[in-house]
Amino acid sequence: MATKVSTFAEVRDEFEAYIGDIVYATMTTVDKKGRPRARVLIPIWEEVDGRPVGWLATYRTPVKEAHLAGNPHTTFSYWTPRQNAVAVDTVAEWVDGPDVRKRVWDLYSKTSPKGAGYELGQFWKGPDDPKLHILKLEPWRVQVIRGRDLRSRIWQE
Template identity: 75%
Template sequence: MTTIVDTFSEIRDDFDAYIGDIVYATMTTVDSKGRPRARVLIPVWEHVDGHPVGWLATYKTPVKAAHLAGNPHTTFSYWTPRQNAVNVDTVAEWVDDAETKRHVWRLYAETSPPGAGYDLGRFWREGPSDPGLHVLRLSPWRVQVIRGTDLRSRIWKSA
């Protein structure tokens, strides 16, 4: 059974709990021929004005950069063997300013939600100013949360 919810707050608790439990997301992009490409990453999420906002500290690889330049729409899928799942459809954009990089660095350090963050210094030794650190802002336009015990699906869409 699928229910469309009016506000993100109606699914926020399950969104945070499932992502905090699952941690790793499969990010899917498409190439110029419309072929999907998946990779496993760990984005972090915060809530701004009642909406989820995602951040991904990542390397700006040629493949990822080309895919997002051609089509900025991405999907992040979380799944656990208990059948709990979260699917987040987003528009991704590169953000390069120093203030945002420091903010994202803090979010990963503070594990938002609990369990999903990690020490970015393991990959970018110079901290938020490391030239190899790139940040994607993830603006969700659709979020689906599925509870595994009864396969109840709830979907929120941004206005």
């Protein structure tokens, strides 16, 4: 049974530890017929005013763009064979502008939580690369599951 918590701070340490360990998340969106589509990506997370906020450096593919235009809700799932898991339910929004691109580029370089970022230069020439697109992820629910005893805690707006 899951325990609901009232603040993100109550799950933050496990959230950061598990994401830093797992790194890769399965991002799920749905098409206009309600069918799910998953892809593996690496979002970066930070805390702003006591809430998690995610950023995803990505390619703006026709499928991803169409899915999010039809339904901006998406889930990011992290899992390790030790059964530690994190599920982050978000509303995703394409954002742009030189300040946002530079900020997200720097966040990935700083890898916060530790270990969860990477050098975006492996895929893009720099923050001004026209192929680099940014999704802002506004979580409304975060579930953290500890594998050794399957303790589950949920923060939800």
